[in-house]
Amino acid sequence: MALDRDQVLRSAAALLTRKSTATMDEVAKAAGISRATLHRHFAGRDALVRALETLGIEECGKALDAARLDEGPASDAVRRLVGEFEPVAGLLAFLYGENQLFEGESQNEGWARIDARIAALFRRGQENGEFRIDLTPAWLTEALYGLVASGAWAVLDGRVATKDFQFMIVELLLGGALRREES
Amino acid sequence: MALDRDQVLRSAAALLTRKSTATMDEVAKAAGISRATLHRHFAGRDALVRALETLGIEECGKALDAARLDEGPASDAVRRLVGEFEPVAGLLAFLYGENQLFEGESQNEGWARIDARIAALFRRGQENGEFRIDLTPAWLTEALYGLVASGAWAVLDGRVATKDFQFMIVELLLGGALRREES
DNA sequence: CCCATGTGAGACACGCATGTCTCACCGCAG
DNA sequence: CTGCGGTGAGACATGCGTGTCTCACATGGG
Numbered sequence: 001m002a003l004d005r006d007q008v009l010r011s012a013a014a015l016l017t018r019k020s021t022a023t024m025d026e027v028a029k030a031a032g033i034s035r036a037t038l039h040r041h042f043a044g045r046d047a048l049v050r051a052l053e054t055l056g057i058e059e060c061g062k063a064l065d066a067a068r069l070d071e072g073p074a075s076d077a078v079r080r081l082v083g084e085f086e087p088v089a090g091l092l093a094f095l096y097g098e099n100q101l102f103e104g105e106s107q108n109e110g111w112a113r114i115d116a117r118i119a120a121l122f123r124r125g126q127e128n129g130e131f132r133i134d135l136t137p138a139w140l141t142e143a144l145y146g147l148v149a150s151g152a153w154a155v156l157d158g159r160v161a162t163k164d165f166q167f168m169i170v171e172l173l174l175g176g177a178l179r180r181e182e183s
Numbered sequence: 184m185a186l187d188r189d190q191v192l193r194s195a196a197a198l199l200t201r202k203s204t205a206t207m208d209e210v211a212k213a214a215g216i217s218r219a220t221l222h223r224h225f226a227g228r229d230a231l232v233r234a235l236e237t238l239g240i241e242e243c244g245k246a247l248d249a250a251r252l253d254e255g256p257a258s259d260a261v262r263r264l265v266g267e268f269e270p271v272a273g274l275l276a277f278l279y280g281e282n283q284l285f286e287g288e289s290q291n292e293g294w295a296r297i298d299a300r301i302a303a304l305f306r307r308g309q310e311n312g313e314f315r316i317d318l319t320p321a322w323l324t325e326a327l328y329g330l331v332a333s334g335a336w337a338v339l340d341g342r343v344a345t346k347d348f349q350f351m352i353v354e355l356l357l358g359g360a361l362r363r364e365e366s
Numbered sequence: 367c368c369c370a371t372g373t374g375a376g377a378c379a380c381g382c383a384t385g386t387c388t389c390a391c392c393g394c395a396g
Numbered sequence: 397c398t399g400c401g402g403t404g405a406g407a408c409a410t411g412c413g414t415g416t417c418t419c420a421c422a423t424g425g426g
């Protein structure tokens with residue numbers, strides 16, 4: 001049952017990633033269950049979205065762990081992080097867009113923790129001289145989210161290949177578009 | 184009357200930028216008119232959004248013109264472009280999020296023209312050696328949109344100041360997060 | 367075998383945004 | 397003053413997604 005719920009959540013994530021306005025009925029269909037059963041797992045659409053958010057936070061946390069942000073050069077950590085984000089980028093993009101609605105609402109404190117960890121990574125990079133200091137960690141974090149969302153949508157629309165996801169984002173985020181003489 | 188319509192459109196843009204799910208009634212209230220009058224200007228919500236899209240394309244076109252993309256170094260042109268985008272960034276962010284829904288739908292050909300002009304700018308920069316060639320113009324264009332949207336939201340939420348909008352986006356997009364030795 | 371649990375299918379009412387309509391009101395030109 | 401166009405306010409019906417409920421059916425354990 002707990003397994004069922006998780007699978008339903010996964011398929012809901014996959015669907016809502018592509019069509020964020022999908023009906024509960026469509027979500028149920030996509031999961032291969034009836035609307036009644038879907039409603040037995042999640043009291044309503046709000047509950048479903050909140051569960052999705054919890055899942056997203058969870059996955060993000062795992063990605064942060066797997067990326068070992070404290071180890072080695074910060075730039076390598078960023079590269080690992082983006083690589084870990086790739087499988088959940090669609091879900092992240094959905095939640096990123098969704099969160100723009102909850103203006104003042106109680107921002108699930110889980111995101112604050114995620115934000116803090118990523119910002120800390122950028123700060124570490126600044127402090128050891130890897131990253132420039134005229135761009136705030138908060139903005140770099142925000143930009144990372146934006147690029148991940150953009151990348152996810154580009155992949156979904158087939159404009160770019162999944163295998164290029166990590167490269168494109170990391171290269172742009174760290175290196176920028178300008179051509180360099182050295183290295 | 185045509186002036187009225189434009190003003191209504193502006194206030195609708197300002198409102199929907201912050202609350203993309205705003206009701207027709209809220210839109211009318213925000214514009215200082217009744218729902219009936221709003222409906223006399225725009226047949227329905229779809230018509231309103233389409234008008235907003237047309238406005239967005241129009242404003243983008245003006246921004247592209249004002250940025251003189253063909254003149255001088257491509258990097259300077261990018262800087263001018265982002266500066267011109269700033270006043271309409273909110274509207275752009277709204278439309279950018281909205282367009283994720285119209286999956287296969289007839290993508291208003293206006294956007295294709297905008298995309299092409301921006302991509303051409305990046306291509307110009309690549310051809311004259313300013314920009315690196317391992318990031319496609321299409322991705323750089325997509326990333327520009329993503330960063331503009333992120334920046335717009337960050338400004339709306341008060342996380343960053345309006346005056347920093349251009350600097351943050353351009354510096355990240357062109358220079359990246361890595362610290363450089365020279366210049 | 368039989369009951370219990372979980373499920374699918376469908377009916378039903380409700381809320382809400384929307385689209386449409388009517389009516390009264392106001393300003394203005396004739 | 398009078399007729400007219402534009403407006404605001406509100407009523408009304410409609411469509412759609414949702415939440416809730418009932419009932420039939422299948423499966424699996426006692």
